[in-house]
Amino acid sequence: MFDKKSIEILQIIEANGRIDSEKIAKMVDLTAKEVDSYIEELENNNVILSYSAVVNWAKLPVQEAVTAMIDVKVAPKRGVGFDEVAERIYRFPEVKALYLMSGAYDLSVVVEGKTMQETARFVSERLSTIDSVLSTTTHFQLKTYKHDGVIFKEPEEDRRIVVTP
Missing domain, CATH: 1.10.10 (Arc Repressor Mutant, subunit A)
Known part of the structure; x- marks a missing residue:
């Protein structure tokens, strides 16, 4: 196969x-x-789930979205562990990615909104109110240096002096 x-x-x-x-x-x-x-x-067989492009939205004259990474501490439920709360979270349209993590927090949620206030509202009104969610820590993305293996840096100009015979 x-x-x-x-x-x-x-x-x-x-x-x-x-x-x-x-x-x-x-x-x-x-x-x-x-x-x-x-x-x-x-x-x-759902091995290839989709095809996408990595876009540098900062290069375009459009309103950039605000991206936040949210660490979520969860009380897992007997028999379903983290899966049930993860499913509730990933169904929100603002959620772009969701990962089960090891360490101090259980879930890492990547959220996109139009403003910091919109993203903060999502965390306080929708995410934090889920029964199993014990705590959240929100980190706002300020700049992208590399995403999905693609470096977001302008190619440097070649500053070498041309030498001709």
């Missing part, structure tokens, strides 16, 4: 979701048709 070629294809697609089957085929020594078959199987 899932072999070494599947892993190779996934690694390539994860780095560049727009790469075409012909290029992948050359990289993994398969035909484009075989690559398409692998990808279809990976999609059908």
